[in-house]
Amino acid sequence: MDERDWLARRFQGHRPRLRAVAYRMLGSLSDADDAVQGAWLRLARADVGAVANLGGWLTTVVARESLDLLRARGSRREELLPERLPDPVVGRWGAAGREEDPEAEALLAEGIGLAMLVVLDTLTPAERLAFVLHDTFGVPFAEIGRLLGRSTAAAKMLASRARRRVRGAAADAEPDPSRQREVVEAFYAAARQGRFEDLVALLDPGAVVRADSGRSAGVEVVRGAPEVARRVVESGGFGHPALTPRRALVNGTAGLVLVTAGRAVAVLGFTVRRGRVAEVDIFADPQRLRRLDMAVLDEP
Known part of the structure; x- marks a missing residue:
């Protein structure tokens, strides 16, 4: 196995998580795939030997790709393009009322309903990134701050503002x-x-x-x-x-x-x-x- 094949196999192991990060950031399955592909292209050009935590490095790269796509989307909306609902993730209803599609299950492992995605679409790109990375994927605020070019305290504030907006989307939802x-x-x-x-x-x-x-x-x-x-x-x-x-x-x-x-x-x-x-x-x-x-x- 040559180095590129070895790298591709390692990347494939991280792909489900990366796609989940991008989907929560973007609400679009095709845009999420674009962000993940962008991460692969960056990885193929990087010095992997200098990367201590490949999963964390890839998560940061996908988040940055997603942030760029969100900002571009915001610019297009200023041109009066219509609002759209997020892409739904459709899975088979199992006999026990559970998700039976492995890929859909990976996308929704931490739970992200359409109602919450609609609320996420009302956040600024920075608020959305801070909330998704920290509250859903446990990325430290210091790292989020570096990604956004802001302080750790500012990253915490962004996530807090987003959290207040998002909280109502899941309030009292029927769990059964x-x-x-x-x-x-x-x-x-x-x-x-x-x-x-x-x-x-x-x-x-x-x-x-x-x-x-x-x-x-x-x-x-x-x-x-x-x-x-x-x-x-x-x-x-x-x-x-x-x-x-x-x-x-x-x-x-x-x-x-x-x-x-x-x-x-x-x-x-x-x-x-x-x-x-x-x-x-x-x-x-x-x-x-x-x-x-x-x-x-x-x-x-």
């Missing part, structure tokens, strides 16, 4: 997979049959639905149980006879993939709180759906 599934299936049944009053009863009073169809208008947001129920009933989309719902895990929690003619047309991620649906994220961008790995859903 079976209970999540019951609520999600009841919601879908009521939506499919257009039962307005049942939908209102199943929704948290402050329920939020975010829908990203890939159109130029960006993410459509509907708030409040009555308004959400009304829009669901009036759209009639859930009741379309050609649609088949498939059970799935979407970012580690109960979700659905809507399929027609063997093709996924929407991924629905749910946040259940206190026995009601609090948030629904509908990912229906055709171009981005085609890039997702739906092989886990080959079986009905």
Whole structure:
């Protein structure tokens, strides 16, 4: 085995963690892959003999690549590009209500729901990096400060600000997979049959639905149980006879993939709180759906 093959094997051992870091930073699976590839290119040019902790070095490189991508994305948003929902990670719903896809499990090992990714998207790039690296992956604040060109105290402050914003995304979320599934299936049944009053009863009073169809208008947001129920009933989309719902895990929690003619047309991620649906994220961008790995859903 030559040196490059040896290096590639070591890199592959770190890839799942690196991709998880980049996904949390970027909310995009394709951008995460770009960041990981950038780390490999840097590693291939580096003097590995001078690297004492390869895993830590690679994590820092991926974080820097992700930070550059986030800043570039921020510049594009100033050009009035539409907001988009983060990419969902779709896995098979196992018999015990657990993730059965090893790669998806690696991405979500520390738990990162779509609702939390949406909140992370509201942070500054520096806040997001400080929170993700420290709170999720345990990188010391001194190292984060060096990466950002700031003091250790400033890195702590950035993570603290981010933590306050993110905390609400996971507050009171239903932890029991079976209970999540019951609520999600009841919601879908009521939506499919257009039962307005049942939908209102199943929704948290402050329920939020975010829908990203890939159109130029960006993410459509509907708030409040009555308004959400009304829009669901009036759209009639859930009741379309050609649609088949498939059970799935979407970012580690109960979700659905809507399929027609063997093709996924929407991924629905749910946040259940206190026995009601609090948030629904509908990912229906055709171009981005085609890039997702739906092989886990080959079986009905």
